[in-house]
Amino acid sequence: YTSSDGSEKDGIIKHNRKCRDITFLIIFIAFWVSMIVNSSFGFNQGNPLRLTYGLDYEGNVCGSKHRHRDLTKLELRYWLNPNQVYESGLKDGEHKLANARTICLLDCPAPSDDTLNWVCDYPDGEIRLKMSDWVDRNYDYFEFLTPEMRNSSLQLQGPCYPIIFPSVNVYWSCQYIARASNSSLRHWQQMGGVSIEEDMIIDKSIRRSLNSRASVLKRYVADIGKSWPVLIVCGGLVPLFLSIVWLLLIRHFVAAMPWITVVLFNMLLISVTIFYYLKAGWIGNDAVTPIIGEHDPYFHVYGRELTHVRGVAILMTFISVIAILTSIAIIRRILMATSVLKVAAKVIGEVQALIIFPAIPYAMLAIFYMFWLSAALHLFSSGQVVQNNCNNTNCCAYDLVLKKVNCDRCCGYSIRYTPHITVAIFFHLLGCYWATQFFVASSATVIAGSVASYYWAQGEEAASPEIPFLPVFASMKRLARYNLGSVALGSLVVSFVESVRFILEAIRRRTKVRGTTPDHWLGRMGYYTSRGCLKSVEWTLKSVNRNAYIMIAITGKSFCKSSAMATELIMNNIMRIGKVNVIGDVILFLGKLCVSLFSALFGFLMLDSHMYRDSHNKVSSPLLPVLACWALGYVVATLFFAVVEMSIDTIILSFCQDSEENQGNAQHAPSLLLETLDNNEEDVVAVERQTQNRARALAEGLRAGDA
Numbered sequence: 245y246t247s248s249d250g251s252e253k254d255g256i257i258k259h260n261r262k263c264r265d266i267t268f269l270i271i272f273i274a275f276w277v278s279m280i281v282n283s284s285f286g287f288n289q290g291n292p293l294r295l296t297y298g299l300d301y302e303g304n305v306c307g308s309k310h311r312h313r314d315l316t317k318l319e320l321r322y323w324l325n326p327n328q329v330y331e332s333g334l335k336d337g338e339h340k341l342a343n344a345r346t347i348c349l350l351d352c353p354a355p356s357d358d359t360l361n362w363v364c365d366y367p368d369g370e371i372r373l374k375m376s377d378w379v380d381r382n383y384d385y386f387e388f389l390t391p392e393m394r395n396s397s398l399q400l401q402g403p404c405y406p407i408i409f410p411s412v413n414v415y416w417s418c419q420y421i422a423r424a425s426n427s428s429l430r431h432w433q434q435m436g437g438v439s440i441e442e443d444m445i446i447d448k449s450i451r452r453s454l455n456s457r458a459s460v461l462k463r464y465v466a467d468i469g470k471s472w473p474v475l476i477v478c479g480g481l482v483p484l485f486l487s488i489v490w491l492l493l494i495r496h497f498v499a500a501m502p503w504i505t506v507v508l509f510n511m512l513l514i515s516v517t518i519f520y521y522l523k524a525g526w527i528g529n530d531a532v533t534p535i536i537g538e539h540d541p542y543f544h545v546y547g548r549e550l551t552h553v554r555g556v557a558i559l560m561t562f563i564s565v566i567a568i569l570t571s572i573a574i575i576r577r578i579l580m581a582t583s584v585l586k587v588a589a590k591v592i593g594e595v596q597a598l599i600i601f602p603a604i605p606y607a608m609l610a611i612f613y614m615f616w617l618s619a620a621l622h623l624f625s626s627g628q629v630v631q632n633n634c635n636n637t638n639c640c641a642y643d644l645v646l647k648k649v650n651c652d653r654c655c656g657y658s659i660r661y662t663p664h665i666t667v668a669i670f671f672h673l674l675g676c677y678w679a680t681q682f683f684v685a686s687s688a689t690v691i692a693g694s695v696a697s698y699y700w701a702q703g704e705e706a707a708s709p710e711i712p713f714l715p716v717f718a719s720m721k722r723l724a725r726y727n728l729g730s731v732a733l734g735s736l737v738v739s740f741v742e743s744v745r746f747i748l749e750a751i752r753r754r755t756k757v758r759g760t761t762p763d764h765w766l767g768r769m770g771y772y773t774s775r776g777c778l779k780s781v782e783w784t785l786k787s788v789n790r791n792a793y794i795m796i797a798i799t800g801k802s803f804c805k806s807s808a809m810a811t812e813l814i815m816n817n818i819m820r821i822g823k824v825n826v827i828g829d830v831i832l833f834l835g836k837l838c839v840s841l842f843s844a845l846f847g848f849l850m851l852d853s854h855m856y857r858d859s860h861n862k863v864s865s866p867l868l869p870v871l872a873c874w875a876l877g878y879v880v881a882t883l884f885f886a887v888v889e890m891s892i893d894t895i896i897l898s899f900c901q902d903s904e905e906n907q908g909n910a911q912h913a914p915s916l917l918l919e920t921l922d923n924n925e926e927d928v929v930a931v932e933r934q935t936q937n938r939a940r941a942l943a944e945g946l947r948a949g950d951a
Contacts, residue, residue, distance in 0.1 A: 264726060264727060264729055264800070264802040266729045269728050272682070272729075283615070286623035292622060295621070296463070296470075298321035299629065299657045300346050301347060304348070305629075320417065321346050321417045322417075323420070324365075326408060329446050329449050330441040332449050339639070340634070341453050343639055345402070345641060345654075355407045355410060355428040362405065362406060364405070365403040366378070367644075370644065371403070393642060398435060400437070403642045406437065407425075408424050408425060409425070413535065414545050415536070420450060422447035463864040464868045465624045467864055467865065468617065469617075470861045471850075471861075472617070474847055475872055475873060478876075479877060482843050483842070483880035484880055486881075487884035487885065502582050506571050512837075512842060513567050515841075523866060524553050525550070533547070534549065549867065592891065597715075598887045601687075601690065609879065609883070616675070616679075619672065627662070628660050630658065634654075640654055677739045677743070683883075684735075685731045688793050692890045692894045695894040701912075726800055734792060791807070791893065813904065829889070835881070835885055837878070843873045844871075844873050844874040847870045851866045852866075
C-alpha cells in the first residue's frame with residue numbers, strides 16, 4: 245500500500261511490473277466469445293421439456309404448446325395400440341417401440357369394469373370437438389365415429405383404441421400393467437375386435453425403453469433443471485452463509501476450530517450416508533420410486549435410479565469408514581494446525597476486507613452459473629424432431645383429415661442428434677470448468693497480493709488505519725492491469741489436464757462395456773497406472789498453480805517463471821515448512837468438505853418435500869441435484885476458504901523469499917510465524933535424532949550378531 249506521505253512501502257510488491265501472458269488472455273477472451281456462440285445454438289435448437297416428456301404421433305413434445313396444438317397440460321405419453329407395444333418387445337420383431345403410436349394425455353387411462361373405454365386421437369377433420377371437450381370426455385368420441393371409422397378402430401387402426409390394460413404413470417409415460425381387464429376384453433371380443441396379445445412382454449417392452457441409458461441420462465439432466473430453487477438455496481446461499489460463519493469463527497475461536505472441523509466433518513459424512521440409505525430403501529420405506537402419483541402399493545416398477553442410489557450409498561459407507569480412521573490418525577497433528585491457523589487469523593484481523601472480498605467473485609460466478617446451466621439444458625435437449633423410417637413395418641392408422649387409413653406416414657418420431665451436438669456439449673462443460681478455475685484463481689491471486697502487502701509491510705509495524713482495505717483494492721488493480729493472462733494460463737492448464745482425464749475415463753468405460761479391457765497383466769498394470777499418474781499430475785498441477793499465483797502476486801512475473809520460483813523456494817525450505825503447510829491444508833480441506841456436505845444435506849431435505857416427490861416437478865432421483873449442491877457448495881467454500889488458505893501459503897512463501905534475500909534470516913516475518921516454524925523445526929530435529937538412534941541400535945545389533 246502507499247502511506248500517507250506518498251512513499252511506497254510494499255517492498256518487492258510493485259517493482260518492475262508489466263503485462264504478462266497476453267496471448268493466453270486473448271485466447272481466453274476468444275473462448276468466451278465461442279461459449280456465447282455455442283450457447284446461442286443451444287437456445288435456438290433446444291427445448292428442455294424434451295428431457296422429461298415424450299413425443300406424440302405428430303412429433304409434438306408433450307407438456308408444451310405448439311403452433312397448431314396446445315399440449316401444455318397434457319404431459320403423459322400413452323401408447324395407443326397394445327399390439328404394437330407387444331411386437332416391439334419380440335426378439336425378432338421388426339416393429340420398434342419408437343414407431344408405436346403415442347398420444348399426450350392428462351392422466352393414465354384405466355379400463356372400466358362394466359363397459360369398454362376408448363382413447364381416441366386428437367379431434368380433427370369431421371370430429372368437431374375442442375381439445376378441452378376431448379379431455380373432459382376422457383379422450384373418448386367413439387360414439388361420433390362413422391361405420392368406416394368404427395371398423396378401422398376394431399382393427400386397431402384408429403382413430404379410437406380400446407383401453408384393455410391398466411397403466412401407471414412412470415416418469416411421465418403410462419406403462420402398461422400386463423393384467424388385462426377381463427370385462428373390457430370380453431366387450432372388445434363381442435364387438436368383433438382383432439386379437440390382443442396379453443403376454444408379459446407388453447410390460448417389459450416399455451420398461452426397457454424407460455430404463456435405457458439415454459432415457460436415464462435425460463432424466464438426470466432434467467432433474468437439475470427442475471430443482472433450480474434447490475441449487476440456488478443449497479448450492480449458493482447456504483454455503484455463502486456457512487463460509488462466512490466459518491471465517492468469523494476462525495478469526496475469534498481459532499484454537500477450537502480444527503477440532504470442531506474434524507468432528508463436524510465425520511458427523512456430516514455419516515448423516516449424508518444415512519440419507520442415501522433412506523433413499524436406497526435400506527432404512528425405512530422412502531426408497532426412490534419411478535412411479536408418479538397415487539398407485540397400487542403392491543405394484544412395483546424397477547428403475548435404474550434406485551440401483552445408482554444404492555451404489556452411491558455403498559461408496560459413501562466406504563468413504564465414511566476411511567474418513568473416521570484418518571481422523572483418528574491425524575489427532576496428534578491437530579495442535580500444529582492450530583498454530584498455522586493462528587497466523588492466518590491474525591492476517592484476517594489486520595486485513596479485514598479479506599472476509600468481504602470473496603463476495604465479488606462469488607457474485608460473478610453465480611451469474612455465470614445461471615447462464616451456463618440454462619444453456620446446458622438447451623444444449624442437452626437440442627436436435628431435430630424427425631419421423632422414423634419404418635417402411636418394412638405395418639403401422640397403418642386412420643387419418644381424420646384424409647378420411648382414410650393411411651400407411652405412408654404412420655411411423656413414430658424421434659429426436660435426431662448429430663455429432664457436433666456432442667462436441668458442443670463437451671465444449672460447454674470445458675468452458676464451465678475453465679471459467680470456474682479462472683474465477684477461483686483470480687480470487688486467490690488478489691488474496692495473495694493483499695496478504696503479501698501485509699507481510700512485506702513488516703507485519704506488526706504495518707498496523708495502520710489504511711491496512712484494512714487498501715491492500716485488497718491495490719491487489720485487484722494489479723491483477724486486472726498486469727496478471728489476467730497469467731491467471732488464464734494457469735486455469736487453462738488444470739482444465740486441459742482434467743479434460744484429458746475425462747476423455748480417457750470415457751474411453752475406459754466404453755472399452756469396459758465392450759469387453760476390450762487389456763487381458764494381459766502387463767497391459768492392465770499399464771492401463772491403471774496411467775490413470776493414477778494422470779490423477780497425480782492433476783493434483784500436483786493444482787498445488788503448483790496455487791503457489792504460482794502467490795509468486796505472481798508478489799513478483800509480477802509470468803506464470804511459468806512464477807511456477808519455477810515457487811517450486812524452487814518450496815524445495816529449498818521443504819524441511820522447515822512442509823509439515824506445517826500440509827497439516828494446515830488438510831484442516832482447510834475438511835472445512836470445505838463440511839460446507840459442501842452441509843449443502844448436500846440441505847439439498848436432501850428440500851428434495852424430500854412434496855414439490856419434488858409427487859407433483860409436476862418430481863425429480864427422478866435426488867442423486868444429481870444433491871451432487872450439484874455439493875459441488876457448488878465446494879466451489880463457494882473454496883472462494884471464501886482461500887482467504888485462510890492463501891494467507892497461510894502466501895506468508896510461508898513470502899517467508900521463504902524473505903529468507904533467500906536476507907541470507908536465511910527473514911526480516912519481515914511476524915513473530916507468531918517464527919514461533920510456529922521453530923516448533924516445527926524442533927519436531928523435525930527430534931524425528932531425525934530418533935531415526936539416527938534407531939539406525940545406531942540396528943547397526944549395533946548386527947555387529948553383535950556377527951560376533
